[in-house]
Amino acid sequence: MLKLWPGLVLLAAPVAASPEETYRKDILPILEFYCYGCHGDGSSKGKFSMDEFGDLSKHLDDREHWMHIWQNVRSQIMPPSDEDQLTQKEKDTLLNWIQTDVFKLDPENPDPGRVTIRRLNRTEYRYAVFDLLGVEFQAEDVFPPDDTGYGFDNIGDVLSISPLLMEKYIAAAEQVVDLALPKGAAAQVPRTDISGSEFKGGDAGWMPFRKKQTVRAEVPVKWPGDYQITVEYATHGATEATGHEAKLKVRCGEKQLGEEVLGWDQSKVIQMRGRVPLKKGKQAIEVELSPVKEPGPDEEELALTLQRVIVQGPLGGKQREYAKGYQMIFVDGPAPEDDKARENYARKIMRSFVSRAFRRPLDGSTIERLVGIVKEVDRLPGKSFEDGIRAAITTCLCSPRFLFRVEIQPEPNNPGKVVLLDEYALASRLSFFLWSSVPDDELLSLAFNKQLRKQLHAQIDRMLADPRSDRLVENFVGQWLQTRDLETLPVQAQEILGLKSKREASLVFDVRLREAMRRETEMLFDFVLREERPAEELISARYTFLNERLADYYGIAGVEGDKFVPVDLTEHPERGGVLTHGSYLIVSSNPTRTSPVKRGLFVLDNLLGTPAPPAPPGVPELEEGKESGEGKNTMREMMQIHRDKPDCRGCHARMDPIGLGLENFNALGQFRREENGKPIDAGGELITGEKFANVAELKEILAGKRRDDFYRCLAEKMLTYAIGRGVEYYDATTIDQLVDRMETHDGSLKELLVGIIESAPFQRRRGAE
Known part of the structure; x- marks a missing residue:
């Protein structure tokens, strides 16, 4: 209270407590009561201590340290389920303090982060040249595999380019143009x-x-x-x-x-x-x-x-027609004879093609340089106007403005400068997210007229209704759930099925069945997305999509033909959701047997977002096939032997219950009730305390009590894929907003997609460090 003169009193504004004061008053008592028994006062279980620091200020700036606490408390992994648990008020106090005082996040102004300039990956290159030129170019046969980061191959920080790869891009550009505009394309045989x-x-x-x-x-x-x-x-x-x-x-x-x-x-x-x-x-x-x-x-x-x-044909030469690529480029047919008219036509062609290839209108000088290439080639002996256009397009396909996704912004090197993306960059982000390709004319036209943001929802609906949106399902699901790996993954079907020969095994399990399994998973995701179904149905759905071959393999009657159809699984509670799809069950197994560890890790990493720490060096292998007094051990018995080792117990408590809960499915995704002549026990208890007796109850827990963890993990995975960088600590407020949006809209997968497109990381960017 301040006195200025008699009768007048002003109340001083309260002074905000410093992070150190708040820590000592509000946070330290919570940590001491719930955590120090294992992680303080000289204890460092899991090699993690909360009180071994010299400088409190530096300790509170150690984001990596507090990130572990924030993640484990939020997902209820810590404290362990058999210990005292934080009240909701205590949990909110701790988590909010970490986000506000340690991470220094502002929910009203989320940090959009920065995205590294990145080249097109093989898939994006293939689809881009198809949409631009109508060419089916097998980029996978020409370019080496793309590096991956955070589980995806469109991450800017890992999409490097070498001189050798640049040479391949130059050669590929020539091949693409030869396919699109072959010699004599203006007069091609029908x-x-x-x-x-x-x-x-x-x-x-x-x-x-x-x-x-x-x-x-x-x-x-x-x-x-x-x-x-x-x-x-x-x-x-x-x-x-x-x-x-x-x-x-x-x-x-x-x-x-x-x-x-x-x-x-x-x-x-x-x-x-x-x-x-x-x-x-x-x-x-x-x-x-x-x-x-x-x-x-x-x-x-x-x-x-x-x-x-x-x-x-006919091959006699009397009948001619334009090739598809020719029609896409030479929109007004063959070039006129007049030199000035030819020059104007070249300018029109290049302006149209290059604005789509470079994803924004070009400056006049660039257009004129390309038109100059056309004119120069056209004047050469034995060359034509079409040859000039071929040379100019080849030049464009080698340009960094085609090969790289560049987003122009003010002060690109100022990490404190946050800007709204211009509408051309937004159009590009939209098209590569939903179509894995360049924007079409409608997106670019809206961007030119600054109407794209105003019509964003209508454009999202239009783009999802376009067949090109199948690429989102193929590429996102293919990497998130690893269905992309299914058809080439090595498996020993003969040994798993217990058949006498490889030939018998190939009649039961072959490449076509693998393809059907991949298709089942993609169709489930596609249905949940387009029908605006709750995302948790990816785990808990009581329906699926099967053709006759896959239905017979699963032991489900009543499906006929090669066409995939929706199938009610009410009478098959063991099936339904990606955890019971052959695709997941195979990619998370070993070549000759199931792997509860891989299956559990897969769920922790890709569905719950609570990955276990990496195994320490020197961890012994699973003691497989050991005989007990009652014959060969089951997988549960072998895992128990492994888990009894002190170095293994902690991490396996997270993974094993989930993996063993799926032991009713063999390494090829078939349902079974016995292993080595013994009944399979698929019951267990999650590290968070939920108990289940079988896979149906496990799915109910993951899609019910652990639903928020699934929402959060799915939001992080899809955001990573959409913006081409990993999720960082400063994205916490964005992820919270996405999860809240899903909760408000009954878990709608489509609302998650729309929320990502509307989010700060998708709509804005800041300068690099």
């Missing part, structure tokens, strides 16, 4: 593509060598004459060389195109090409496969996958 799915009479996508069969399609022929037919196919089924053989015959119209004996071949595309006369009208194309040689008992079976048939 072409019709027939996909394998259009063939009838059988499944052209999987024609087993052991079975004689014929599939058939019709092609409309406008002009009689000679046609070139190209059949593209591949052989699948065996992971290593086999003697299995079959004969392939192809007939077109009234003539045989050719025949070949097929065997084991790892090529992604094999071609049979020939020339046949075709009459006007609908002409039949027949593909016949017949057995030649059986595989050996220790060899897997093969199958033919018919990809497409390309019909080009």
Whole structure:
């Protein structure tokens, strides 16, 4: 209280307590009561101490130290479930103090963080050139695998570029342009593509060598004459060389195109090409496969996958049409004869193409340099206007402005400067998040008119309704849940299934079944997203999507055909949700057996966001196959032996209950009730204290009591994928807002996606350190 003169009194504003004072008064008593028994007063269980510091101020600035406390208390991992627990008020006090005084977060102004300038990864490059030029370019065959960070391959900090990789980009640009604008593209022989799915009479996508069969399609022929037919196919089924053989015959119209004996071949595309006369009208194309040689008992079976048939003609030269790439680039047809008109046409083409390729309008000088390339090439002997456009587009595809995602901002090196992204950068973030590719004309037009933010929700709905949004499901789910690895993961199906030969095993479990498992998981995520279902249904769904082959493998009756259909799992409580999908159960197993540790770690890392610390060096291997007095040990018995070792006990208390709760599923995802002649005990207790008797009850806990942990983990994973960097401590307020949004909207997965797009890290950025 301050006295200025008699009768006038002013109350002094209260002085805010310092972080050190608040720590001593409010936080230290909580830590001493609940934590110091294991992590203070000379104890450092798990090599973590809370009172071994010299300078309190530096201790309170140690974000990594407090991050461990914040994460474990928030997820109720600490204190252990059999110890005294913090009251809700104490928990809120501790967590809020860490966020406010240690992390120094402002919920009203979340830190958007910084994103490293990053190049397109292989997937983004492939889709970008397809959307720009209509070219199916196999980037995976040309570029090395991208490095990953935080579980994803679109993280800016790991997407480096070397001189050798730059050389590959230059060569790839030339290949892409050759595919899009082949020589003579303005006068190309007419072409019709027939996909394998259009063939009838059988499944052209999987024609087993052991079975004689014929599939058939019709092609409309406008002009009689000679046609070139190209059949593209591949052989699948065996992971290593086999003697299995079959004969392939192809007939077109009234003539045989050719025949070949097929065997084991790892090529992604094999071609049979020939020339046949075709009459006007609908002409039949027949593909016949017949057995030649059986595989050996220790060899897997093969199958033919018919990809497409390309019909080009007539070859006489009288009929011509524009190639797809030509039509996408030369929007007004061939170049005019007048020099000035040609120059203006080149300017129009380059302005249209480059603004899409570079994701923003170009300055006049860049356009003029590209137009200069077109004019220079056009003047060369034996060259044409089209050759000039090819050279200019090749130049663009080698440019850092195409290969790198650059977001222009004021004061890029000032970490204190936070700016709103311009609408072109926002359009780019949207398109790469939802489409893994460049923005389309509508996004760029809205950005040009500064209307994109005003129409953001409408654009999100439009983009999700576009078939290109399937790429989000494929790429995000493929990396988050590792379904991308499923089809190439090595497994010993013969040993797991207990069959006599590899051939028997391949009839039960093959590449096609793996593909079906991947599809099941992707379709569940797609359904939950598009139907605005609660995200926890990814764990607890009492439905799934199956075709006949996968349903039979799971032991579920009533599904017929190769088409995937929704299936009610009310009578199969053991199934439903990603934890019971073959995709997860295989990628989280060892090649010959289940792995409770891998399965438990997978759930902790990818569903709960509470990863266990890495194993210390020198941890002994699981003592597998040890005999007990009652025969060979079960997995639970072997894990108990392992867990009894002092170095293993702590971490395994987190992982094992979850992994053992899934032991009813073998390493190939089949349900079983016994192991080594003994009943499987799938009960357990989570480290947070929840008990369950089987996988159905485990799923209920994860989707119920631990739902907030799942929401938080899913928000962190999707935000990481969306912005191309890992989640940091300063993102805590953003993640809290996303979780609150999901709670408010009944857990809607779509609301999470929309919330990420509206969030500060997606809409804003700050300068780099």
